Amino acid sequence: MKIKKIISVLAATSILGTSIVTPLNIISTEAFASVTTQSVGANPNLLNLNFDKATETTSFKLKNWITGTATNNIKANTPTFTQSGNKYSTSDGKTIQVNSPTEIALVNTSGKYFMVGQYINTEIGKEYTISSKYTNPNPNATSNYFWMGVQSSADVINDSKFTAASGTAEHTFTATESQTLVFIQQVVTTTGAKTLTLSDFSTAKSNYQMAKEGVSAMFETDGKVKTTVDQAWIDEVQGQINLVTDATKKQALQTELNKAKQKVADDITKSNNAKTAVDALFVNNTSSSDSIKDTTTQAAIDNAKNLVSQVTDPVVKLALENDIAEAQNLLDAKNAAIQAEKDRQDAASKAVKELFTNDDTSSNSIKNLTDQTAIDAAKA
Numbered sequence: 524m525k526i527k528k529i530i531s532v533l534a535a536t537s538i539l540g541t542s543i544v545t546p547l548n549i550i551s552t553e554a555f556a557s558v559t560t561q562s563v564g565a566n567p568n569l570l571n572l573n574f575d576k577a578t579e580t581t582s583f584k585l586k587n588w589i590t591g592t593a594t595n596n597i598k599a600n601t602p603t604f605t606q607s608g609n610k611y612s613t614s615d616g617k618t619i620q621v622n623s624p625t626e627i628a629l630v631n632t633s634g635k636y637f638m639v640g641q642y643i644n645t646e647i648g649k650e651y652t653i654s655s656k657y658t659n660p661n662p663n664a665t666s667n668y669f670w671m672g673v674q675s676s677a678d679v680i681n682d683s684k685f686t687a688a689s690g691t692a693e694h695t696f697t698a699t700e701s702q703t704l705v706f707i708q709q710v711v712t713t714t715g716a717k718t719l720t721l722s723d724f725s726t727a728k729s730n731y732q733m734a735k736e737g738v739s740a741m742f743e744t745d746g747k748v749k750t751t752v753d754q755a756w757i758d759e760v761q762g763q764i765n766l767v768t769d770a771t772k773k774q775a776l777q778t779e780l781n782k783a784k785q786k787v788a789d790d791i792t793k794s795n796n797a798k799t800a801v802d803a804l805f806v807n808n809t810s811s812s813d814s815i816k817d818t819t820t821q822a823a824i825d826n827a828k829n830l831v832s833q834v835t836d837p838v839v840k841l842a843l844e845n846d847i848a849e850a851q852n853l854l855d856a857k858n859a860a861i862q863a864e865k866d867r868q869d870a871a872s873k874a875v876k877e878l879f880t881n882d883d884t885s886s887n888s889i890k891n892l893t894d895q896t897a898i899d900a901a902k903a
Contacts, residue, residue, distance in 0.1 A: 626722040640706035645698035730766035748786040800827035
């Protein structure tokens with residue numbers, strides 16, 4: 524029958540290789556000052572990897588960790604420690620040994636259970652993963668193994684058992700409270716020193732939770748894909764989804780991401796169509812020619828303008844709008860020149876007609892008022 528257990532994640536820090544015995548709380552504080560909480564993007568390690576003493580006394584408890592033997596006593600945090608170099612030891616043969624800023628060892632000579640735990644802040648309903656690389660020489664499924672998991676305020680245990688000699692231990696849970704007790708419990712039931720070494724200890728949002736939040740951030744509250752979603756964003760979230768191991772959860776996320784992918788594909792199509800239409804306004808299909816084609820009309824410009832209005836990328840849209848403005852200016856200048864020539868020709872025709880009787884050149888007679896000056900003016 525499984526005995527209740529509890530122990531939170533711990534990660535230690537210390538500097539070794541010195542002949543001077545430095546207080547471990549000072550060592551751990553200095554070491555952790557240079558090794559900040561690990562994080563991937565916006566997914567920091569929620570564990571406080573620091574082994575400060577709670578009090579500066581010979582016998583002390585830990586500031587950031589609680590210890591015990593099982594889930595029915597871990598919260599009482601009754602064990603006290605004394606320090607020798609990089610080791611914190613209880614009077615009954617249990618030691619926390621800080622090997623480096625990222626590695627600790629639980630050394631147990633008591634033949635009893637040893638638990639270490641820490642309360643972390645969690646968001647109810649979100650999924651988290653506890654993880655640590657480990658070595659546990661000469662493991663035994665009944666007398667030398669460890670548990671990793673969480674304990675609720677009502678002492679409900681959610682954990683996993685690890686019986687191998689080495690590997691990476693991971694336990695994933697969904698938070699039910701805003702504070703969660705994370706633990707590791709070393710189970711030793713025989714005499715003799717047993718050492719469980721832990722490195723890269725962390726508790727953070729699970730790969731699934733990170734992917735889920737990544738996908739969710741791409742959508743508005745009404746379910747529409749945000750206009751700012753681009754290929755770089757798609758690639759980042761796709762990378763997060765690729766880390767999810769649960770096939771059902773992974774497919775659900777992929778289905779949602781595919782909606783965003785389609786939106787980006789549609790945006791690219793709209794941008795390409797708009798650019799093609801805008802380029803087609805210019806000689807050699809490029810605005811750098813600084814001249815529009817003879818076939819460019821107001822209708823063609825209006826059509827290109829309509830296509831550009833559908834482009835979502837603000838940078839691309841602005842560039843195309845500038846090209847359209849240039850095409851419009853060139854067409855306006857061309858039309859103005861055509862109109863000016865027409866007006867000139869109309870004025871000349873009118874001046875010639877006014878030389879004739881009834882302003883009609885077919886009358887075959889000029890007006891009595893027509894003189895050389897009037898004819899010269901019409902010529903001009």
